[in-house]
Amino acid sequence: MRFPETPLVLLHAFPLDHRMWDGVRAGIAEHIELLTPDQRGFGGTPLGDDEPDLAAVATDVLDRLNGRRVVLGGCSMGGYVAMSILRQAPEQVAGLLLVSTRATADADAGRANRHAMASxxxxxxxxxxxxxxxxTLLGTETHERRPEVVAAVRTMVSEQDGATIAWAQRAMAVRPDSSELLRDTDVPTLIVRGEQDTLIPPDEADALAALMPKAELVVLAGAGHLPPLEVPEEFTGAVARWLE
Structure with missing residues (x-):
């Protein structure tokens, strides 16, 4: 396989941490340098005292990269952070991997739900x-046939700090629409969605792919909102083929 020499950064979903990538780590890291940082407050990292804003999380990640150019990936909230990084430092983004995420900002109802959970x-x-x-995080097939995945996600969520979860909800609620940003982006992009994802409807994933000039869309059967956890082999294969 011919992988780029730039590292691949994978940013986790809400409200998880870097462990969501454990099932795909070996398959990807065998061929490319892989970085899976915890985002602010998750996985025991410091939350800090900034006002809720994903731009602050993006700055954290950029500080860790020290100017390195990367292939940038994110699942759900991680995708929103990836878009913020692209907004701040487009010269450091060699490619995008957007998993179970959307370009648009929250509608009023979505923002209200986030603030309600935080409160x-x-x-x-x-x-x-x-x-x-x-x-809603996991697909029907996962709930019915993969109890070990359900248990792992339940454990990971339960181990996150409540203040961090509330902060992240408020930060996602105020994120901007990134449609124009992505429309003007000419880097190669892989968009992945689970066939059973109820949080990101198929038409939104299709719209995201149509928005970007160099985007490829992959739909993974048997997965909901967290394909790297639900169908790790299929997810790894899709990413490996794209990187090649």
Whole structure:
């Protein structure tokens, strides 16, 4: 396989951490340098005292890269951070891998739901979060046939700090629309969505692919919102073929 010499950065989904990439790490890292940083507050990293804004998370990642040019990937919230990095430092982005994410900002209802979860966490703690997000994070097939994946995601969510989850929800609620940014981007892009994803409808993934001049869309059967966890072999194969 002919992989680029630039590293591949994979940014995790909400409300998980770098462990969501464990099932694909070996298959990808065998051929390309792989970086999977925890985003602000997740995985035990410091949250800091900034106002909620994904631009701050993007700055964190850029600081760790020290000016290196990378292939930049993100799942869900990680995709939003990738777009913010592209906005801040387009010269450092050699390619994009956008998984289970969208270019548009939240509609009013979506923003209200994010703020409601953040407020509830502050009032009663984050114990309710795993069972609230699990039904939509994973596809039907995963819930029915892969109990080990459901258990792993439940554990990962339950181990995140409540203040971090609330901060991230508010940060995603104020993210800008990135449609024009992506329309003007000429880097090679792979867009991946799970066939059973209920958070990012098929028409949104199709619209994202149509928006970008050098985008390829891959749909993975048997996966919901978290293909790297639900169908790791298929996800790794799709990424490897694209990088080649």
């Amino acid at each position: 509830r966490i502050e009032e009663e703690g984050p114990a309710f979060v795993p069972e609230t997000v699990l039904p």
